[in-house]
Amino acid sequence: MTDQAYNFAYLDEQTKRMIRRAILKGLAIPGYQVPFASREMPMPYGWGTGGVQVSAATLTPEDTLKVIDQGADDTTNAVSIRKFFERTAGVATTTSTRAASLIQTRHRIPEEDLTEDQILVYQVPIPEPLRFLEPRETETRKMHSLEEYGLMHVKLYEDISRHGHIATSYAYPVRVEGRYVMDPSPIPKFDNPKMEMPAIQLFGAGREQRIYAVPPYTEVVSLDFEDHPFDPSKAPHACGLCGAEDSYLDEVITDDEGGRMFVCSDTDYCECRRAAGHCGPQFPEAAA
Amino acid sequence: MTPLLDVKGIAKRYGRHIGCADVSFDLWPGEVMGIVGESGSGKSTLLNCLAGHLAPDAGEVWFDTRVDGPKDTLKMGEPERRMLSRTDWAFVHQHARDGLRMGVSAGGNVGERLMAVGARNYGTIRHQAIDWLGRVEISEERVDDRPTTFSGGMQQRLQIARNLVTGPRLVFMDEPTGGLDVSVQARLLDLLRGLVRDMGLSAIVVTHDLAVVRLLADRLMVMKDGQVVETGLTDQVLDDPQHGYTQLLVSSVLQV
C-alpha cells in the first residue's frame, strides 16, 4: 500500500516537473551537467539522494523498479531505496534486470544488455570530472563551455608517470558524443564500453545539485593516450559460482583460512546463469 | 614589417584612482620591452590589461596572429583569447605557485599546455617535458616530483618551462625574479636571457628592478602614477635619463 501521507514517489508534482525539465535538458545536451534545486530527502547524502530524486521524477505507477548497489540487490543501501519507493510510490519491484523498467544503480551497470524500454539511473557523488585538479567551479564551467579538456589528460598523464599505466579504474572519464567530458560515476572502467546502449542513462548528484544524461545509442569514448589506449580490463578469472568469463568480478573471502574466490558482482546475472545450469569451478557438484 | 603587438591608448581606472592612462607602444618581433616603476605606478595594471587578465576602460591591443594577421585581442571572443593565451602567449607570474599546478608533477606541469592543444601521445609529451626541464636546468630525475618539493628558484624555472613549451611568440613577465635570493636571481636572469635570445622571443617584462631590465630589455618604458614618463632604448634611458623621475630611479634615490 502506498503511504497516503506522501505524493506519488514522495516529491510534490512541482518539484518533479522541475527535475524532469533538468532531465530533458540533460538528454538534449548529452553529458552536460544541468543544475537543479536538489530537495532534502528522508535519507542522508551519500545514500544516493540525487539518484532517488531522478528516479522519483521518472517513475510512473506502471514501472517495475530494481535497485542495485555494487551490482547487488540486497545491500542496505539498495534495500532501503527499494523500500522507499515501494512505500511512497507503490510500484512493483524486482531483482531481475530483464523484468525492470527502471534501474537505480550505485557503482555498476548490469551485465545483461539493457533495452530501449529501460532507464538506468546512476547515483553520483561528484559530478565534475575536472574537480580534482581545478577546484574553482567558475573555471571548470568555462572549461566545459570552451571544450578545454587538456586537464583531463594531465590526470591520466600523472597516473602513467606514477604507476606506469593508467591506474584510474573507477569513475574513468569519458567524452560524450565528441563534446562534453563526463564522470560516469564510480562504476568500474570495465563498465565504460557498455555506456553506448539502447537504454536511457540518467545521472543524479544530490549534494552537488547536478543532473546529466546520456541518450540511447550515444557515442561514449573513454579518454586515453595513443600509446596507452583505454583498457577495460577485468580480473583474469571465471566466476567461481556460475563460471562466467565475461562479467565483472568481486573477490570474496570464503572462510577463516583465507580462502577466497571471484564471483560476479552482478548478483542477478550470476543467479540467472546458475538457474540456467551454468556452474563455476567452486561448485563442481552443481554440474551434475 | 608588422609589429607583433600594437598597443593603443590603454586606460584603466579604479573608481577615481588612475590605474594607467593612455598608454601606447609597439613591440616588434624578437624585442623585449621593459616596464619599470615603483609599486603603484600602474605597470602591473598595464601588464594585466595587455595579457587579457583585466578589461581596460579604453584602448586596443593588436596582436599579429599566425593565421589572421593583426587582431584586436580585446575584441576577440573569449574562446579565441583563451586559446591564444595557451599557445602563442605565455605569462610568467611573480609567484611561481600562481602559475603552476602544485598538486601535479613537474612533467605534468610542463606537459599541460601540450595536452591542451591536443597532444595525445604520452611518450612524446614526456620526452618534451624532460627536454624542457633540461633547458631550465632541472634534472630529468625530478620529472615526477611535485613543485612543492622544489626550491623557489626551481619553481620559477619550472614555471618558465611550462610556459615556453608550446613555443609562444609573446611572453608577459610580472616581476619574474621578485622574491628570490640575489644569487638565485642572477642565475634565473642568465637563463631567461639565454632563452629569449635562443628562441627569439618577444617579451614584456614588468619589474621594479633595474638590473633585470638592464640585462633583458631592448627598450624601456618608465611609469609613474599611471603615466608613461619616459621611453627609449634601455642603455640610453638608464645611462642618460631625461625625465626627473627616471633620474631619481636610476640614481637609486628612490627605494623601489
Ligand SMILES: [Zn+2]
Ligand atoms: Zn557468476
